[in-house]
Amino acid sequence: xxxxxxxxxxxxxxxxxxxxxxxxxxxxxxxxxxxxxxxxxxxxxxxxxxxxxxxxxxxxxxxxxxxxxxxxxxxxxxxxxxxxxxxxxxxxxxx
Numbered sequence: 440x441x442x443x444x445x446x447x448x449x450x451x452x453x454x455x456x457x458x459x460x461x462x463x464x465x466x467x468x469x470x471x472x473x474x475x476x477x478x479x480x481x482x483x484x485x486x487x488x489x490x491x492x493x494x495x496x497x498x499x500x501x502x503x504x505x506x507x508x509x510x511x512x513x514x515x516x517x518x519x520x521x522x523x524x525x526x527x528x529x530x531x532x533x534x
Contacts, residue, residue: 440460440475442454444487458489462485463487464483
């Protein structure tokens, strides 16, 4: 979703790739999720919350990088274990 916050004489903020929005309106708290029709709502002074998909994407990429590093370490350890097993098996077989 795209989020635009307008004040009387300018655009206060623009954010794209927003996952969800929660805002206070004169009618109460109002939540907006993706795939909703376009809407406009007057806000009362308060806290506007939104989640930016870009930050979520960065977190997921970071987790995948860490997972790849752990996977490489595990594969390396397994390769050492396998080669040690094969070497000992070959020594045992030749005796």
